[in-house]
Amino acid sequence: MPIWRRCLAELLGTFWLVLGGCGSAVLAAGFPDVGIGLAGVSLAFGLTVLTMAYAIGHISGCHLNPAVTLGLWSGNRFPARDIVPYVVAQLAGAIAAAFVLLLIASGSPDFDLAAAGLAQNGFGPGSPGQYSLAAGITAETVLTCGFLLVILGATDTRAPAGFSPIAIGLALTLIHLISIPVTNTSVNPARSTGPALVVGGLALQQLWLFWVAPLLGGVLGGLLYRFLFAETYSRPEITGDMPVKR
Numbered sequence: 001m002p003i004w005r006r007c008l009a010e011l012l013g014t015f016w017l018v019l020g021g022c023g024s025a026v027l028a029a030g031f032p033d034v035g036i037g038l039a040g041v042s043l044a045f046g047l048t049v050l051t052m053a054y055a056i057g058h059i060s061g062c063h064l065n066p067a068v069t070l071g072l073w074s075g076n077r078f079p080a081r082d083i084v085p086y087v088v089a090q091l092a093g094a095i096a097a098a099f100v101l102l103l104i105a106s107g108s109p110d111f112d113l114a115a116a117g118l119a120q121n122g123f124g125p126g127s128p129g130q131y132s133l134a135a136g137i138t139a140e141t142v143l144t145c146g147f148l149l150v151i152l153g154a155t156d157t158r159a160p161a162g163f164s165p166i167a168i169g170l171a172l173t174l175i176h177l178i179s180i181p182v183t184n185t186s187v188n189p190a191r192s193t194g195p196a197l198v199v200g201g202l203a204l205q206q207l208w209l210f211w212v213a214p215l216l217g218g219v220l221g222g223l224l225y226r227f228l229f230a231e232t233y234s235r236p237e238i239t240g241d242m243p244v245k246r
Contacts, residue, residue, distance in 0.1 A: 148221025
C-alpha cells in the first residue's frame with residue numbers, strides 16, 4: 001500500500017477519534033441535565049478506535065496516535081522510515097477535527113470556548129480533579145505503556161484472529177475510565193494537540209506533558225512486549241488489521 005494512502009487513512013482515522021471522543025465530551029457529556037457522563041465519554045473514545053480499526057486497520061494499521069506509532073516501532077512492528085509521515089498525518093487529522101468540533105459547538109448560544117473548552121488535557125489547574133504534575137506524568141506514562149501492551153498482544157499472530165479491534169477499543173475505554181479525572185486522558189499527543197491549538201492558553205502551555213509522557217510510555221510498552229513476550233520479529237510491511245509479524 002503506498003505511503004500516501006496509509007497516511008490519508010491515518011488522517012481520517014485520527015479525525016474520527018478526536019471528533020468522536022472530544023465531541024462526546026463537549027457536546028453530550030452533560031446535555032441538557034442528564035448526559036452521557038464520564039462512562040459515556042470513555043466508551044465514545046473506545047468506539048472511535050474500534051470502528052476505525054475495522055475500517056482502516058487493513059490499510060494503515062489504524063495507529064491514530066504518535067505514541068502508538070512509536071511504540072510499534074520500538075516493539076519491532078513498524079519501520080522507522082514511516083514514523084514522521086504517520087505522525088504528520090495524525091496531527092493534521094486531530095487539528096482538523098478540533099476546528100470542526102469548534103464550528104459545531106459554536107452553533108449553541110450557550111457555548112463559551114473559554115469556559116467549556118474542547119476537552120483539552122491538563123494537570124494542576126488544567127486537570128478536572130486538580131491532580132498534580134507528578135500524578136499526570138505517572139498516569140499518562142503508565143497507561144500508554146499498558147495500551148501498547150494490549151495492542152501488541154492483541155495483534156500478535158498467536159492471538160485469536162479478528163478480535164484485536166475489540167480488545168484495543170475496550171482498553172482505551174478502560175484507560176479513560178481511570179484517568180479522565182486526572183488529565184482528561186490523553187495517551188495520545190495528536191488528540192491533545194488539536195484541542196490545545198484551538199483553545200490556547202493553559203492547554204497549550206501544558207501540552208508538552210502530553211507529548212513527553214505518552215511517547216515515553218509507548219516506547220516502554222513496545223520494548224516490554226518485544227523483550228518479554230514476543231517471538232523474533234523482522235521489520236514487517238503493514239498487513240492485516242494491524243501491523244503484525246510476518
